[in-house]
Amino acid sequence: MMxxxxxxxxxxxxxxxxxxxxxxxMGMELLACGPGRALMRxxxxxxxxxxxxxxxxxxxFTLADSTFAFACNSRNRVxxxxxxxxxxxxxxxxxxxxxxxGVEQILQGRHGIYDMxxxxxxxxxxxxxxxxxxxxxxxxxxxxxEEAI
Numbered sequence: 001m002m003x004x005x006x007x008x009x010x011x012x013x014x015x016x017x018x019x020x021x022x023x024x025x026m027g028m029e030l031l032a033c034g035p036g037r038a039l040m041r042x043x044x045x046x047x048x049x050x051x052x053x054x055x056x057x058x059x060x061f062t063l064a065d066s067t068f069a070f071a072c073n074s075r076n077r078v079x080x081x082x083x084x085x086x087x088x089x090x091x092x093x094x095x096x097x098x099x100x101x102g103v104e105q106i107l108q109g110r111h112g113i114y115d116m117x118x119x120x121x122x123x124x125x126x127x128x129x130x131x132x133x134x135x136x137x138x139x140x141x142x143x144x145x146e147e148a149i
Contacts, residue, residue: 011075012038036104036107038069053094060126071103071104077136079134083131086128111135114133
């Protein structure tokens with residue numbers, strides 16, 4: 001029987017390997033995945049800038065949303081977003097290294113609430129994101145006697 005941390009790490013690795021949007025399109029890195037937690041990083045490149053020459057809010061949102069996905073799937077239950085909101089607090093600049101830390105606040109039955117904090121390399125908070133998750137049937141990676149979907 002695998003412990004929760006090892007399981008979360010395996011789930012994170014499997015999801016990240018298949019996540020071409022986060023990995024290849026966005027240039028994100030999965031730094032850590034634990035039970036109900038995830039840590040991701042993205043360097044703001046020219047392709048992430050909007051008409052004001054700051055990081056497009058949609059890319060900051062995507063970093064938070066991806067981190068949310070890894071945190072809420074970390075227990076190896078297929079889980080999707082049921083809703084979310086974001087507050088932008090500080091612009092991201094070209095060259096900034098944005099790190100998003102996601103933490104489960106509550107998991108009750110099939111639903112969970114998760115908070116994501118996006119910070120720059122100076123530790124300044126760029127955005128706060130809250131997501132509500134809903135578990136579906138199935139597992140991310142095969143569990144004993146079960147096929148992953």
